[in-house]
Amino acid sequence: MDIQVVKVGIVSCSGEEIPEGTLCRLACRKVLDERPGETVTICLPLFIAGGEEERTFAQNYPTITVDGCDKLCAAKATEMLSGKPSKSLSIPEILKKHGLTPPTKLRHFGPEEDAAVKAVAEEIARAVDEVLEEE
């Protein structure tokens, strides 16, 4: 009997130091809220601070990482400490693809940032669909 994949893991760069990190958190949260039955997340530092359950996250769920800059913390940390991600998304690439300018503030996003949050969330949701189809 085939094992059905129930949920896709989403690992967000938290990027506290850069506006793209906030964009990343908001977009990931939007997808998690809109697709609660198909997605799950983990706080990235739990790969170090957590226990065995956290470290096997990417082995238990096909995982999508979303990074805010070219340091690629989410992708690297997931692969290094948990397992190879199924897909790795980059906020700068998504913004470029959609012709959107990067956000400029660290907090209190409003209508000016809505388009960017929506575009990134849509790309994550599309990646979730693709992973679910592949599994």
Add this chain to the structure above:
Amino acid sequence: MGKKPKQVVVLPCSGIGKTFGALARETAYELVERVRPGLATLTCLPLLVINDPEAVALVTENPVITIDGCPKDCAKKSVEAVGGRVAKAYEAIKFYKEHKDLKPEGIAEVNDTGRKLAQVAAAEVAREVDKLAAGEGE
């Protein structure tokens, strides 16, 4: 000529699943942007997870305050994992316990009440920042 003040690193929780994680971040942002700009600084917590040399140097060469969103204490443990010493560790829920009239809500970002609580919290953490910058409490 006076001694140049040190930077004090304020590291909040990275979580996107809990209100107190968002409160921790809002408190850190309040500190670095409004209450102690130039003196308090932050870095991305995941940079410590991947051992980024600049981020590791920042937390090993400067006093560090962590503000965690849950008892798993990711921020504190991440600093310790790269050889840094945490001068003061907070759990964000402490601020709410002391100010029950300011109940924060929201997960990715806190609501207006949460922002008010973050301002109160930042004022308290700022006192610790000042002590550490002056070389006390290390």
